[in-house]
Amino acid sequence: MFACCGSSNKDVNENEKLVTQKFDRQLEQQNKESKLEIKLLLLGSGDSGKSTFFRQIQNNFGTGFTQDQLNTYKLPIQTAFLRNLQAATSIMEQIRQSVDESNSEFAQQLLQMQPEVFQTMIMSSNKENEHYTEDSTDNYSTFVDKCYKLARDSNMKTIFEAPMCYQLKIPAHVKTILQSSVLDQNYTVSVNDLVRYRLKTTQVQQISFKVQGRSFRLIDVGGQIAERKKWSAIFKDAASIVYVASMIDYDLTLDEDPSVNRMVDSLQLFEQTINCETFRSTPIILLLNKFDLFKTKVETVPLRNTFKDFKEPQEPHKYIQDRFLSMNKNPRRQIYSFFSTAIDGEIVNEIFKTSVKILLKEEMSRLGFE
Ligand SMILES: Nc1nc2c(ncn2[C@@H]2O[C@H](COP(=O)(O)OP(=O)(O)OP(=O)(O)O)[C@@H](O)[C@H]2O)c(=O)[nH]1
Numbered sequence: 001m002f003a004c005c006g007s008s009n010k011d012v013n014e015n016e017k018l019v020t021q022k023f024d025r026q027l028e029q030q031n032k033e034s035k036l037e038i039k040l041l042l043l044g045s046g047d048s049g050k051s052t053f054f055r056q057i058q059n060n061f062g063t064g065f066t067q068d069q070l071n072t073y074k075l076p077i078q079t080a081f082l083r084n085l086q087a088a089t090s091i092m093e094q095i096r097q098s099v100d101e102s103n104s105e106f107a108q109q110l111l112q113m114q115p116e117v118f119q120t121m122i123m124s125s126n127k128e129n130e131h132y133t134e135d136s137t138d139n140y141s142t143f144v145d146k147c148y149k150l151a152r153d154s155n156m157k158t159i160f161e162a163p164m165c166y167q168l169k170i171p172a173h174v175k176t177i178l179q180s181s182v183l184d185q186n187y188t189v190s191v192n193d194l195v196r197y198r199l200k201t202t203q204v205q206q207i208s209f210k211v212q213g214r215s216f217r218l219i220d221v222g223g224q225i226a227e228r229k230k231w232s233a234i235f236k237d238a239a240s241i242v243y244v245a246s247m248i249d250y251d252l253t254l255d256e257d258p259s260v261n262r263m264v265d266s267l268q269l270f271e272q273t274i275n276c277e278t279f280r281s282t283p284i285i286l287l288l289n290k291f292d293l294f295k296t297k298v299e300t301v302p303l304r305n306t307f308k309d310f311k312e313p314q315e316p317h318k319y320i321q322d323r324f325l326s327m328n329k330n331p332r333r334q335i336y337s338f339f340s341t342a343i344d345g346e347i348v349n350e351i352f353k354t355s356v357k358i359l360l361k362e363e364m365s366r367l368g369f370e
């Protein structure tokens with residue numbers, strides 16, 4: 001007989017019963033709550049701004065970020081800084097624009113470096129890392145000085161002033177990035193930095209939070225072609241899709257396939273997603289994102305270069321909006337669109353609050369109240 005801790009068999013059975021009952025009640029409660037929870041999916045192609053939106057929501061409506069959580073992004077942000085500096089240097093070379101003579105030797109060295117080297121170098125200069133040596137710290141601080149000097153090279157302004165032309169390899173706000181001091185040993189990550197760096201999503205992430213007394217769950221996924229096959233696993237019970245499309249993509253091509261125009265790809269992806277059987281009647285929130293960049297870009301890069309049927313006096317941003325809206329094959333289902341700038345927390349706040357009102361109203365009318 002294996003009765004434990006002095007309990008009789010009867011006690012054990014009673015205990016087990018109580019534990020099972022408690023577990024069942026918890027499960028029931030959880031089921032109830034997850035049914036009441038409004039599940040929103042952030043979908044859209046890579047680099048459109050989904051995670052930027054997700055982080056703003058986490059910051060504004062969710063639990064926010066502790067400094068420890070933010071610091072987990074320190075290494076990816078530092079590595080991204082170096083990748084951006086390397087890309088900017090490479091573009092300088094491609095357009096035969098030289099950097100200052102005092103930077104040219106280092107610029108060549110940087111161009112030869114493999115991205116993995118950046119990571120190893122940063123890690124081995126960290127006192128808490130197992131590969132730390134004093135030498136590596138000295139080497140790192142010399143390297144950082146050279147990086148900052150190159151990033152602030154006055155000839156680099158060619159790229160800062162015309163970043164739109166080089167969009168594929170560097171973000172449009174590369175100037176802000178390269179003039180920051182993120183490589184400092186004692187750098188601590190801020191939310192502001194977090195929303196400005198491109199950190200590709202490769203794992204599904206989700207947050208739960210409450211707005212107007214209702215529980216929401218927002219799910220973010222990677223949008224690059226290889227990531228899209230993971231999407232269907234999260235489709236079940238979604239109340240709405242928040243589809244993010246980048247407005248500046250009209251003259252860019254996919255990183256994954258340079259023969260495909262990014263906006264054409266996003267339009268097709270939007271069409272396939274919203275019209276599939278699961279979402280035929282689902283209300284859709286469409287974020288026409290990077291509107292801040294679009295307003296200046298469209299002045300120099302005409303929309304007609306890509307969309308031959310675009311004609312004045314129609315406004316370019318309305319044309320893009322119409323193109324997306326025309327993908328809806330169910331006239332009884334609404335698509336609510338917004339021109340958004342996800343790096344701006346206030347704008348995201350406003351858009352999200354309006355979307356919540358819309359979704360709650362949709363829910364009421366679905367339940368027959370109205
Ligand atoms: N200027 C500007 N930059 C933006 C905006 N939205 C996003 N970005 C920048 O665009 C880049 C990509 O944003 P992400 O949110 O990582 O894109 P994503 O859709 O999550 O990309 P994947 O994870 O690859 O699917 C980042 O550098 C952001 O700072 C915006 O509205 N304006």
Ligand SMILES: [Mg+2]
Pocket residue numbers: 050051052199200201221222223
């Ligand atoms: Mg992402």
